[in-house]
Amino acid sequence: MTESNRPAPRKDQEEFAEEQASLLKITFGPLIWATHFVVCYGLVAVTCAKGWDFFLIRIVLLVLSVGALAGVGLIGRTAWRQWNARETGDFVNRGGHAEDRHHFLGHAAFLLAIISFIGVIFVTLPLLMIGGCR
Amino acid sequence: MKLHDAGLPAPEGPWPPTDAMLAEPVDPELARQQAERLRAAWKTPEGWRYITAVNNTEVGKWYCMTALVFMLLAGVMALIIRLQLAVPENDLIPADRFNQLFTMHGSAMMFLFAVPMFEAVSILLLPGMLGARDMPFPRLSAFGYWCFLIGGIFVIGSILFDAAPRAGWFMYPPLATEDEGPGSDIWLLGLSFIEVASIAAAVELIVGTLKCRPPGMRVNLMPLYAWYVLVVGGMILFAFPPLIAGDFLFELERSFDWPFFDPTRGGDPMLWQHLFWIFGHPEVYIIFLPSIAIAAMIVPTVARRPIFGYSWIVLSAVGTGFLSFGLWVHHMFTTGLPSISLGFFSAASEAVVIPTGIQIFAFLATLMVGRVKMTLPMLWISGALAIFTMGGLTGVMLALAPFDFQAHDTYFVVAHLHYTLFGGMVFPVIAGVYYFFPFIQKKLMSERLGKWAFWLTFCGFNLTFLPMHLTGLWGMPRRVYTYPSGLGWDTLNLISTTGAFAIAAGFAVFVWDLIRPKHRQPQIPRNPWDAGTLEWCHDVPEEAWGVRSIPHITTRYPLWSQPDLVKRIDAGRYYLPDAEEGLRETLVTSVIDARPVQIQRVTGPAWITMWAAGFTGGAFIFPTFHWYPPAIACAVLAICCIIGWLWTATARPPEQDSKDAGLGLRLPTYAAGPSSVGWWAMWITMLGDATAFASLVFGFFFYWTASPDFPPDGAAHADAARVGLAAAALSLSWAATVAARSLNRAGHVGAARAGLVLAPLLGAGGAALLVASVLALEPTSHVYPAILWALAVWIAVHVGAGVIMQLYCLAGSIFGKMTPRHDADIWNVSLFWHFVALSALVACAVMGLAPEAL
Secondary structure, eight states: OTTTSSSSHHHHTTGGGGGGOOGGGHHHHHHHHHHHHHHHHHHHEEEEEHHHHHHHHHHHHHHHHHHHHHHHHHHHHHHHHHOOHHHHOOOOSSSSSSHHHHHHHHHHHHHHHHHHHHHHHHHHHHHHHOSSOO | OOTTTTOOOOSSSSSSOHHHHSSSOOOHHHHHHHHHHHHHHOOOOOOOGGGGGHHHHHHHHHHHHHHHHHHHHHHHHHHHHHHHHTTTTTTSSSSHHHHHHHHHHIIIIIIIIIIIHHHHHHHHHHHHHOOOOOOOOOOHHHHHHHHHHHHHHHHHHHHGGGGOOOOOTTOOHHHHHHHHHHHHHHHHHHHHHHHHHHHHHHHHHHHHHHOOOTTOOGGGSSSSHHHHHHHHHHHHHHHHHHHHHHHHHHHHHHHHHTTTTTTGGTTHHHHHHHHHHHHHHHHHHHHHHHHHHHHHHHHHHHHHHHOOOOOHHHHHHHHHHHHHGGGGGGGGSSSSOOOOHHHHHHHHHHTTTTHHHHHHHHHHHHHHHHHOOOOOHHHHHHHHHHHHHHHHHHHHHHTSHHHHHHHTHHHHHHHHHHHHHHIIIIHHHHHHHHHHHHHHSSOOEEEEEEEHHHHHHHHHHHHHOOOOHHHHHHHHTTTOOOOOOSSSSSHHHHHHHHHHHHHEEEEEEEHHHHHHTTTTTTOSSSSSSSOOOOGGOOOOSSOOOOOBBOOOOOOOSHHHHTHHHHHHHTTTOSSSOOOTTTTOOEEEEEEEEEEOOEEEEEOOOOOOHHHHHHHHHHHGGGGGGGHHHHHHHHHHHHHHHHHHHHHHHSSSSOSSSEEEEEEEOOOOOOOOGSSSHHHHHHHHHHHHHHHHHHHHHHHHHHHHOOSSSSTTTOOOOOOOOHHHHHHHHHHHHHHHHHHHHHHTTOOOHHHHHHHHHHHHHHHHHHHHHHHHHHHHHOOOTTTHHHHHHHHHHHHHHHHHHHHHHHHHHHHHHHTTTSSSSSSSHHHHHHHHHHHHHHHHHHHHHHHHTTTHHH
8 A cells, every 4th residue: 555665756757747748638549439439420320311322431431440440549559658567567556756647647548548449449340230321 | 926827926835745844743832723713714604694605515415415305206206106007007196197207207316316416425525535625616516506406496396286397308309399388398497407507516526626636636646536526527518518408499499489399390309319318328427427436435445455446447437438428329229210320329339338347347356355344335335236237237238229129118228227327326325325424424324224224225126127127028118107907017017116115115214314313422433434535534523624734645545555644634734724814715736746836715605696596596497487577687687696796706816916825835826817716617617518509500410411401492591791790790809808818917908998898899799790690580480590590599698698708807907806917807708708709600600601501
């Protein structure tokens, strides 16, 4: 429960400064999921209602899905580096220093990127498995 | 003192405090005097003035008890429903009464119990967990509470006059729009009023979590409850506004016959279903997450170790928050949408299981690796996990569209939703009552009665709802007031009714234990559960100041890991140990790392919040009976009350620019712009407001998608020239406001005042032009002119509010409330105008350009 055995923190490095951090950053992964979801649903709804070319829209949306996955993957990779647990050996980040907060936000963003990645795959599945508007 | 761009002088003095500084003892005589001054400043009003209290501990208690009473009333309605269904072809109550009962049961449980309970519990507990003296806007909490009380009594009281809403708790048109009598109006206006209270609470809780944490409590150290509050507050901001927009359209149809949901004139009932469920599904998680947050506080205490997987729980809270917005159509699987659309929502509904499951596994893991001490709160949490898991599993089944086609609108759904809500909300909240009761009342509840209550409720619950799965699968539709014999439903229904009375007995025991007099009980220990979080440093016997001095926090479980903490809090060693001016103050810290940045004056007891809530109530309630003149009078008086309240109690220039906060730290006493709590509150409110506006614009494009002729051929459009002029005038009004802010800050007070004279004139002119542009259109004839009117009215009302704010700043400048240095008001008003200008431009684009483009 105490933090006695941990190595001395690398204090006050610029990358740990409060100004560099933002709570919004951890939501970037889920935001990509949300955007992908809304675009898929909205575009398909309009396509079906207005009788646009479904095949074309489907290709467009599949390309978009690959893009979304790549985006989430990139965010996940950055977040993984920010967490940096392999180097620090600290997996729970419950210390009281700026560095701990920095790693924690990385970890949270990384986990959210994973869930967003899975979410995007889930939402892409209907595009692959269902062929038309009926 | 140097002034930052944001208008905040820099703090001066050592930060963070060193161990030596903290170890230095406080002079006991000084500490005693400080405590006395603090006690006087935070004294709760006595006698009949007690109701003017605004302290979070009082308002939170009233809020909880009111929600509990509404819940019990809704529970009695459920018992009557169950009695009617106990045997086939029963004639205990007529069909119409039955419709009112199930509508009111659902509406009251959702809007008068489940959501307000989150706000109530959070207002009550959050400041304690954060070591804050109070919420940043105590009077706003009180205002929200009084709105809730008035609206709640109005809505639930209607059942006594046989005038209750009766179209089901989701009020589907055309049934609800065509319904005779005031029932639907009561539902709409009463609940819109309560939604205002919810959004007020969300603003309060988000700002409280972000800006009022104790010094040093970085985001990785926040109690998990605070994380959930943050997520749920954010969800309220995006979930409630679509319903408010829906209510706005619905009431325009009910009162003025504007055909938004009438297909014969181009409207579409599906739009209501979308707006309702964009609200309705996230709402389920708005109810569930804060309750499970209580479990996240109880589980580590019971396991006597820190939570296992803190980041994973943060992930699950944030992840669930997002995913829950992609589920709404699973309530609409049988409305004939394209199957690929259903596929998206089905997929997202399955995906949300992952974060939800993660948090439950994190709890189980904590219990597995800890040394569990089985307490009463833990008993209720265990029951919650068992029941919720079952509800979750039937949820996975219902999220599959083909299964839902079969089970839709049957008792299977009734069973599913009660399993999720009892397991996800009722049981954890009761666990929380047992757990936090010593914190709230400084007394303990009975172990023996608690066990009785648990086993009665738990067994009764399963007896009631487990058979309902089968009743539903055997074809019994929900909401029928009776059924014929011989379909195999008779015995199952009788069992359900028996179980319902067992639940009622369990609740009776619980409520008795809650309210029975306990003054003969000896004084309780300060931390009866040996918990590690900050709220358990509370004072026993009770003190109204919240915390004697605001501690420096460096760990997640400070009572376990910071050994001298409580002693130093009590000695007044930490921050803000004094109230020299005899005024209430709390500490404002930075968002990420909780550096102390400001001492914030908070407001004290007042009658004005009650007047404001009463008149706001009149403005919502009179239209139910189509009494418009008194409604308008009430609205005007409510605005006057609110202006008076703000003028006298907020953002007043302080007597000195900075003051000693303790431990050698000198902090500014006034902040403007992004570093002030008021600016954050405005920003968060406007985010919700923008969501409501976006829902209206969504409505416009929904009509375009859903119908082949929108706008209809040959329809009259909004006058494009007037729309263009309105856009220009409103943009200029915005520019004048922003310019006035800069000029005022630069010391050109005269020029700033000129800007503040020009801005409202331009604003009023712009609003008039916008309304004039649709004046020739007949909104009752077709949905196209109706939605143009709705957009124009929406913008005009917002500009009206904006004009009042500009004039408020002008008056502030003239009467010395607003100076170049003390300019928080105009910062907040320009922020409001950023949003107004943006939405006005979008509205003008839709009204003026869309007819050409579509």
